[in-house]
Amino acid sequence: MLRKLVVVGVGLIGGSFALALKAAGAVDHVVGVGRRETTLERARALGIIDAIGALEASTLSDADLVLVSVPVAQTEKVLAALAPHLRATTLVTDAGSTKHDVVAAARAALGTGIRQFVPGHPIAGTEHSGPEAAFAELFRGRNVVLTPLEENSAQDVARVRRAWENCGARVREIGVTEHDRILAAVSHLPHLLAYALVDHVTGRPGGERFISFAAGGFRDFTRIASSHSEMWRDICMANRIGLIEELDGYTVILQELRAILERGDALALQAVFERAREARNHWLEQSGT
Amino acid sequence: MLRKLVVVGVGLIGGSFALALKAAGAVDHVVGVGRRETTLERARALGIIDAIGALEASTLSDADLVLVSVPVAQTEKVLAALAPHLRATTLVTDAGSTKHDVVAAARAALGTGIRQFVPGHPIAGTEHSGPEAAFAELFRGRNVVLTPLEENSAQDVARVRRAWENCGARVREIGVTEHDRILAAVSHLPHLLAYALVDHVTGRPGGERFISFAAGGFRDFTRIASSHSEMWRDICMANRIGLIEELDGYTVILQELRAILERGDALALQAVFERAREARNHWLEQSGT
Numbered sequence: 001m002l003r004k005l006v007v008v009g010v011g012l013i014g015g016s017f018a019l020a021l022k023a024a025g026a027v028d029h030v031v032g033v034g035r036r037e038t039t040l041e042r043a044r045a046l047g048i049i050d051a052i053g054a055l056e057a058s059t060l061s062d063a064d065l066v067l068v069s070v071p072v073a074q075t076e077k078v079l080a081a082l083a084p085h086l087r088a089t090t091l092v093t094d095a096g097s098t099k100h101d102v103v104a105a106a107r108a109a110l111g112t113g114i115r116q117f118v119p120g121h122p123i124a125g126t127e128h129s130g131p132e133a134a135f136a137e138l139f140r141g142r143n144v145v146l147t148p149l150e151e152n153s154a155q156d157v158a159r160v161r162r163a164w165e166n167c168g169a170r171v172r173e174i175g176v177t178e179h180d181r182i183l184a185a186v187s188h189l190p191h192l193l194a195y196a197l198v199d200h201v202t203g204r205p206g207g208e209r210f211i212s213f214a215a216g217g218f219r220d221f222t223r224i225a226s227s228h229s230e231m232w233r234d235i236c237m238a239n240r241i242g243l244i245e246e247l248d249g250y251t252v253i254l255q256e257l258r259a260i261l262e263r264g265d266a267l268a269l270q271a272v273f274e275r276a277r278e279a280r281n282h283w284l285e286q287s288g289t
Numbered sequence: 290m291l292r293k294l295v296v297v298g299v300g301l302i303g304g305s306f307a308l309a310l311k312a313a314g315a316v317d318h319v320v321g322v323g324r325r326e327t328t329l330e331r332a333r334a335l336g337i338i339d340a341i342g343a344l345e346a347s348t349l350s351d352a353d354l355v356l357v358s359v360p361v362a363q364t365e366k367v368l369a370a371l372a373p374h375l376r377a378t379t380l381v382t383d384a385g386s387t388k389h390d391v392v393a394a395a396r397a398a399l400g401t402g403i404r405q406f407v408p409g410h411p412i413a414g415t416e417h418s419g420p421e422a423a424f425a426e427l428f429r430g431r432n433v434v435l436t437p438l439e440e441n442s443a444q445d446v447a448r449v450r451r452a453w454e455n456c457g458a459r460v461r462e463i464g465v466t467e468h469d470r471i472l473a474a475v476s477h478l479p480h481l482l483a484y485a486l487v488d489h490v491t492g493r494p495g496g497e498r499f500i501s502f503a504a505g506g507f508r509d510f511t512r513i514a515s516s517h518s519e520m521w522r523d524i525c526m527a528n529r530i531g532l533i534e535e536l537d538g539y540t541v542i543l544q545e546l547r548a549i550l551e552r553g554d555a556l557a558l559q560a561v562f563e564r565a566r567e568a569r570n571h572w573l574e575q576s577g578t
Contacts, residue, residue: 123504186503190510196542198565211572214475215412220509221479225569229562240550253485261529273518276487280514283500
């Protein structure tokens with residue numbers, strides 16, 4: 001049970017974390033901190049947070065857990081601001097979609113306090129943002145990745161794990177490097193591709209007429225292109241080396257498909273389609289998605 | 290009101306057309322024709338068709354309308370088989386996702402009977418296939434494109450239009466060439482990209498571990514990669530010149546994004562993301578999707 005949770009960045013992820021812990025009866029008091037007062041007031045009106053705080057002693061000194069859920073490029077600034085007020089009994093975790101940059105930021109900002117920082121990433125979300133988008137069930141059955149540091153105690157990792165498990169999540173521990181490599185492929189690349197497709201279709205002369213013939217396939221393919229652009233800019237920038245590598249690998253496959261189309265090789269094309277179809281259906285079965 | 294409708298290929302599209310017309314009270318009797326007897330029997334058990342027929346006089350001679358909804362590469366064979374039994378009072382339409390090849394096939398198969406063939410394309414579907422996937426509401430509010438030929442009479446085009454309107458669809462008439470160019474961009478390319486992404490992620494060593502970290506964004510992006518592989522092979526092959534052109538244009542955008550990532554230009558990246566996001570949200574508002 002957490003007596004006091006501080007959520008820095010009360011949007012889709014931070015807000016849902018607070019709501020899920022409240023629904024589970026796993027937190028007493030939630031304080032929200034953020035860039036915009038109006039957002040925090042909406043979060044309070046929605047019952048997501050109980051009070052509005054700031055990155056100062058009165059908010060932080062008696063906190064059990066601080067969740068930093070801001071665009072990843074802001075992590076260092078946030079952690080540097082809370083560092084002077086961090087008591088030894090407070091744990092800090094984050095919800096950033098990239099971990100290499102977040103860990104580097106945490107080391108720079110927290111110094112020896114790094115042992116109190118357990119990096120995390122809930123692999124869940126929607127294309128909506130802000131406290132209105134938050135809901136208690138967001139993490140139910142979803143993967144939450146923790147990438148514990150050698151400085152973390154097993155006990156502290158277990159406390160952060162328990163908080164996410166109380167949200168209904170499936171917690172998995174992997175290394176920072178593996179996390180960023182995997183997420184580049186299964187999340188960052190698809191976001192880049194979706195934004196690119198919308199731009200490709202609508203950016204041409206007559207693009208509005210083109211898109212007016214689009215249907216459900218296009219809508220779902222590009223759903224993630226309605227995501228928060230600042231957040232995804234930060235993620236793509238933070239993991240750009242890995243993302244470029246994935247983009248290059250994907251481009252190779254597109255060029256193979258282009259060659260197949262060019263030579264009119266229907267059998268080869270169907271073989272790729274069928275292989276992908278089976279792999280996706282197998283994943284759906286395995287994951288219960 | 291149609292007295293007798295013949296559906297050749299009673300799958301998702303053909304089955305939904307029959308169900309929608311039945312629900313609208315716009316057809317008396319539906320006869321199904323297809324490659325597999327077991328599929329037709331399932332369609333009859335599901336109440337989609339009233340009887341099982343064949344491409345012969347007894348099925349076709351008193352038909353008001355024939356819908357050909359088979360993978361596009363089979364269009365010519367189907368039309369050639371029904372041509373000898375085609376009475377002057379019977380209209381034929383299709384549901385193919387490409388129109389240039391379908392019209393060429395129809396001209397070859399039907400000769401002067403081409404005036405009775407009104408090409409159509411319901412831009413609706415799901416990733417599921419077969420009669421079990423059919424449902425009466427599939428076309429409600431969706432675009433159905435007709436690409437009338439100069440040989441068609443205005444009256445015949447209006448009859449096919451009315452049938453689709455009875456399914457709740459929004460019918461739009463455009464030219465064959467424009468249809469194939471637009472659909473290459475908003476439908477055929479996204480399907481190719483989705484199949485390619487699944488193959489890219491799962492085709493590597495450890496691919497199964499990679500995909501186990503995928504979430505809702507990946508699921509929706511790749512939904513269409515669970516589509517019928519033979520149907521999409523045929524579509525991509527039939528429209529391969531246009532598809533290659535779209536793929537090349539898309540690849541240019543990916544290379545621009547790669548350059549932006551390479552030089553770490555966060556502002557440029559966000560500008561693309563935000564432009565795409567706004568364009569997509571604008572489309573969602575306009576289309577009521």
